[in-house]
Each structure stands twice: as structure tokens, then as C-alpha cells.
Amino acid sequence: MTRLVLDVDTGTDDAIAIMLAALDPRLELLAVATVAGNASIEQTTENSLRVLQHIGADVPVHRGAPGPLLPSTAVRDHPDAGQRIHGGYLDLPDARATAHDLPAAQLHVETFDGSEITLVATGPLTNVATALRLDPGLANRIPRLVLMGGGHIRANATAAAEYNIWADPEAARIVLGSGIQEIVVVPLDATHDALVTGADCDRLEALATPAGTAAATIIRTRIEGYGAIQPPAIPDSAPVHDAVCVAHLIEPDVITTREAHVDVELRGELTRGRTVVDLRPIPVKPPNARWAHGADRTRFLDLLLGAFA
Numbered sequence: 001m002t003r004l005v006l007d008v009d010t011g012t013d014d015a016i017a018i019m020l021a022a023l024d025p026r027l028e029l030l031a032v033a034t035v036a037g038n039a040s041i042e043q044t045t046e047n048s049l050r051v052l053q054h055i056g057a058d059v060p061v062h063r064g065a066p067g068p069l070l071p072s073t074a075v076r077d078h079p080d081a082g083q084r085i086h087g088g089y090l091d092l093p094d095a096r097a098t099a100h101d102l103p104a105a106q107l108h109v110e111t112f113d114g115s116e117i118t119l120v121a122t123g124p125l126t127n128v129a130t131a132l133r134l135d136p137g138l139a140n141r142i143p144r145l146v147l148m149g150g151g152h153i154r155a156n157a158t159a160a161a162e163y164n165i166w167a168d169p170e171a172a173r174i175v176l177g178s179g180i181q182e183i184v185v186v187p188l189d190a191t192h193d194a195l196v197t198g199a200d201c202d203r204l205e206a207l208a209t210p211a212g213t214a215a216a217t218i219i220r221t222r223i224e225g226y227g228a229i230q231p232p233a234i235p236d237s238a239p240v241h242d243a244v245c246v247a248h249l250i251e252p253d254v255i256t257t258r259e260a261h262v263d264v265e266l267r268g269e270l271t272r273g274r275t276v277v278d279l280r281p282i283p284v285k286p287p288n289a290r291w292a293h294g295a296d297r298t299r300f301l302d303l304l305l306g307a308f309a
Contacts, residue, residue: 001025001026001027001028002026002027002028002116002118002249002250003027003028003030003116003117003118004021004027004028004029004030004117004118004119004120004246004249005029005030005031005032005033005107005108005111005112005117005118005119005120006018006021006029006031006032006033006120006121006122006246007032007033007034007035007064007104007108007119007120007121007122007123007125007127007128008032008033008034008035008044008048008121008122008123008242009034009035009036009037009038009039009044009122009123009124009164010034010039010043010044010047010048010051010090011037011038011039011044011047011086011123011242012085012086012087012090012218012219012221012222012240013122013222013239013240013241013242013243014044014047014048014122014123014242015047015051015090015214015218016215016218016219016240016242016243016304017120017122017242017243017245017246018032018048018051018052019051019055019211019214019215019307019308020243020246020247020250020303020304020307020308021120021246021249022052022055022057022059023055023057023211023307023308024246024250024303024306024307026249026250027246027249027250029057029059030059030111030117031059031060031061031062031100031107031111032048032052032059032060032061032062033061033062033064033104033107033108033127034048034061034062034063034064034099034104035064035065035104035123035124035126035127036064036065036066036067036124036126037123037124037163037164037167038085038086038123038163039086039088040066041063041064041065041066041067043088043089044123045061045063045099046089046094046095047089047090047092048061049061049095049097049098049099050089050090050092050093050094050095051090051092051214052097053092053093053095053096053097054092054093054210054211054214055210055211055214056210060100061097061099061100062099062100062102062103062104062107063099063100063103063104064103064104064105064126064127064130065104065105065124065126065127065130067126068124068126068167068168068170068171069126069129069130069168069170069171069174070170074166074272076157076158076163076166085221085222085225085226085229085238086221086225087221087225090218091217092214104127104131105127105128105130105131105134106131106134108127108128108131108138108142109131109134109135109138112138112141112142113141114140114141114143115143116143117142117143118143118144118145118146118249119142119144119145119146120145120146120147120245120246120249121145121146121147121148121149121175122147122148122164122241122242122245123164123167124164124165124167124168124171124172125147125149125164125165125168125171125172125174125175126168126171128145128171128175129168129170129171129172129174129175130171132174132175132178133174139178139179139180140179140181142180142181143181143182144180144181144182144183144184145175145180145182145183145184146183146184146186146245146248146249147164147175147183147184147185147186147245148164148186148187148191148241148242148244148245149162149164149165149172149185149186149187149275150162150164150165150172150185150187150188150262150275150277151187151188151189151275152187152189152275152277152279152291152293153189154187154188154189154192155188155274156188156230157273158270158272158273159270160265160268160270160271160272160273160274161271161272161273161274161275162187162188162273162275165264165273165274165275166272166273167273169264169265169266169272169273170266172264172273172275173263173264173266176262176263176264176288176289177263177288182290183262183288183289183290184245184248184257184289184290184292185262185275185289185290185291185292186241186244186245186248186255186292187275187291187292188239188241189292189293189294190244190255190256190292190293190294190295191239191240191241191244191295192232192233192239193294193295193296193297194239194240194244194247194254194295194296194297194300194301195232195233195234195237195238195239195297196219196222196223196237196238196239196240196300196301196304197223197234197236197237198220198223198236198237199236200219200237200301201215201216201219201220201223202216203301203305204216204219204304204305204308205217207305207308207309209308209309211307211308212305212308212309215304215308219238219240222238222239222240223236223237223238225238226238226239243300243304244295244300247299247300247303247304248292250303251299251303253296253299254295254296254299254300254303255292255294255295255296256292256293256294256295257290257291257292257293258279258290258291258293259287259289259290259291260277260278260279260283260287260289260290260291261277261278261283261284261285261286261287261288261289262275262276262277262278262288262289262291263275263276264276277291279291
């Protein structure tokens with residue numbers, strides 16, 4: 001069984017990731033940390049609590065950073081993308097529980113003690129970078145980090161950058177350069193291979209379980225939003241980026257990866273937040289991550305259907 005902590009900016013695709021992590025019997029979800037990203041910290045925390053309550057999962061939620069490490073006035077190319085794809089507060093009953101008193105960054109410092117616990121980060125990396133600053137030895141105690149972010153051939157927040165990295169590029173650079181033993185980066189290049197269609201939502205809804213019906217509703221929101229802003233390759237479909245990271249923990253081969261050196265551009269007027277991925281046969285710097293460049297749509301959907309049944 002794989003034990004994990006999720007660091008999320010819940011959000012629609014984070015909601016699917018939380019449900020998959022909490023419900024698949026091959027995983028043990030220890031805690032959820034929240035960060036501001038596609039929604040405010042108040043929304044991402046409440047949404048995480050709502051999702052766990054909806055599926056009956058008793059997992060603590062730890063509130064994290066309300067914004068990036070450095071103040072920013074940058075505006076994404078589609079300012080309404082967060083609302084249209086993520087919808088603010090999820091359409092689930094208000095949470096009865098509240099967040100744990102321990103802040104998210106301190107959760108990471110105290111949880112990762114060198115044992116086999118995986119950190120999965122599917123929002124801006126502010127909490128993780130803050131934890132690494134609080135405890136410089138933490139990088140040696142995190143055996144594996146799987147993060148959703150970046151793109152080599154794809155972007156969304158700007159023409160050059162993916163949202164999670166763009167939202168706090170300083171944090172992303174700190175994390176990628178931290179020396180964590182194993183970093184797996186799951187970018188847009190891979191997650192757009194694992195599109196979920198309207199017909200797939202029908203299959204999820206037919207499960208008639210809390211997770212299945214919620215997933216169908218949430219992903220249909222994503223399909224509508226993507227159709228209006230960033231239509232994917234398959235009509236009537238949408239990527240569910242964050243859940244692909246969790247799926248990788250269950251079946252590693254759901255994504256295909258290669259070693260690469262990954263860094264983040266901080267200063268370019270048009271390229272701030274871009275992941276710079278050195279895929280040359282002889283890179284200048286040694287690899288610091290495994291970069292996902294493809295995903296298996298069928299296997300990913302089967303994992304969702306199996307866990308949510």
C-alpha cells in the first residue's frame with residue numbers, strides 16, 4: 001500500500017484526485033494540504049473538506065498558503081478560466097468539519113520523516129517551497145514527489161506557461177532544485193492524453209455511488225469550461241490533470257516518462273513561469289526529474305471506475 005499526502009488547490013480536478021486517493025484500496029491518504037490557486041484558500045480548503053465528507057473519508061485537512069511566495073499582479077490569458085472550469089465552491093453540501101490547526105507547510109515538515117510516504121502536489125508549489133525553507137533538511141526526507149505542472153509542448157495560463165507553475169514560479173524553482181530524491185513531473189503534455197468524455201461521465205454516473213455521481217457532475221463542468229476556452233483534441237471531453245498523478249501511484253505505467261532536467265523561467269516578459277525541459281541527448285545539467293510525456297486514457301478511466309464503484 002502506498003501512503004501519501006496530497007497538496008491541492010481544490011478545484012474540480014483536485015476533487016477527483018482526492019476521491020481517487022481516498023477510495024482506491026491500494027492507497028492510504030494520510031492528510032490533505034490546501035493552497036490558493038485556481039480558487040482562494042478559503043474555497044480550496046472548504047472544497048477539500050466537502051469532497052472528503054461526501055465520500056465518508058476521515059482525513060485531516062490542513063490550510064496552507066493564501067498566495068504565492070512573492071506578490072504578483074500577473075493575470076492569466078483567460079482570467080475567467082478558474083471560475084468556468086473549477087466553478088468556485090463545489091456543488092456539494094457545506095462541510096461540517098473544519099481544517100486542522102497545523103498549517104500545511106508545518107504538516108509537511110512533521111510528516112515526512114524519511115519513511116515511505118509520497119507527496120503529491122497538484123496546485124501551486126507554495127506550501128512545499130515554504131516547508132523546504134522552514135526545514136532545509138526536509139528534501140532528504142521526502143522520498144518521492146509527484147507534481148502536476150508545466151508543459152513542454154502545451155501551455156494554458158499564458159502562451160508559454162502552465163497554470164500551477166505560473167502561479168508561483170519561484171516556489172516551483174525552489175522545489176525542482178531542492179534535491180528531493182525522486183521527482184515525477186506530470187505536465188499538460190501527458191494529462192491531455194487522458195481525456196475524459198461525456199460518455200465516460202455517463203459510465204461514472206451509472207455507478208450510482210457518491211463518488212461516481214460527484215465525479216460525473218464535476219467532470220461535466222470541466223468539459224463545458226474547456227469547450228468554451230480551450231477545446232481539447234477529442235470533442236465533448238476534458239483533461240482531469242490532477243487525478244493522473246494519483247493514478248500513477250496505483251499503476252505507474254499509466255504515464256510514460258523520461259529523465260530530464262527541469263527548471264522554471266522567472267524573468268521573461270512573455271515566458272515567466274515556463275518549464276524549461278532539457279530533452280537533448282546530452283543535457284548540460286544532470287536530470288533532476290522524470291518528465292511525463294504521455295498517458296494511457298483507457299487505463300486511467302478504468303482506475304476511476306474501479307475506485308468509485
